[in-house]
Amino acid sequence: MIAKIIEGRSFGGCVGYVLKKDSEVIHSEGLRRDSAKTIVQDFNFQRMLNPRLGKAVGHIILSWNTADKNMLSNDIMVSSAKRYLSKMGIRDTQCLMVRHHDRQHDHIHIIYNRVNDYGKTISNSNQRYKSFKACKELNALYGFKQSEGKKNVNRGRLKGNDRTRYQIYDAVKAGIRNSRNWSELKSYIRYRGVELQFKYRSGTDEVQGISFSKNGQTFRGSAIDRSLSYVQIDRALNGIDNVMEQNHGMESDVSTDRSMATNMGETIGYLASALFSIPEIVPEQEDPCIKKRKKKENYRLRR
Incomplete structure (x- = not known):
């Protein structure tokens, strides 16, 4: 299972796209399912609890590998989608889950209201990281096949x-x-x-x-x-x-040999310099206390 996250401004446009021909509503919360019109009305009514939020439309697409086809019922999809939303921190809000059958791989569209039931904004911070982690955990929990990345995308x-x-x-x-x-x-x-x-x-x-x-x-x-x-x-x-x-x-052995010879010559030169060079001898400085004591002793002897 993998997820794609989208945000938008129009519930009407999003619901109109999701509820196309051969689509199947498999779950909803806080919405009247009489028609697309009533669904949009309910979304927009709750949206007015926080009118300053521009992108109030949350849209997530959950897709499964074709190898999981035989194990995917509507109940399994709804169960995994609810767990996914919980892990993403998306709760206490309206949502609509719609299954599409127009592609080889099974997938559902989740539309949710980013204005929750209490008029608070549902955070969208670190969504990609949280989504990756949630999908990985749910794949292990349900036994879904892990995505092989982007190479199989059409x-x-x-x-x-x-x-x-x-x-x-x-x-x-x-x-x-x-x-x-x-x-x-x-x-x-x-x-x-x-x-x-x-x-x-x-x-x-x-x-x-x-x-x-x-x-x-x-x-x-x-x-x-x-x-x-x-x-x-x-x-x-x-x-x-x-x-x-x-x-x-490997393709240029001659060049390599020359380089090795040069490095060896430099190494030998360095060792010879270290062995035969005479270090500079720095005279040892006398302790000031000893020097002062000697001076007093010489003074007494002269007297």
């Missing part, structure tokens, strides 16, 4: 920001495999229409993060995929540097 069905995000992901991943350093990576992905920008710590040259741009859209590296953060890419490039340097050394 790129042809993607649109808008999702399409751009995956184009960036594919370009950067290919660039990492074919680059030895940041400069080469930057040139490689630019050829494929992707620009790279570093984020620096205020007032310093220390790189704090990274983002990528394509088709006028900009995304943080970690927002595209956890493996595209600055730290992860830097580690991957360093690893490739080491492997390529080893391969280069």
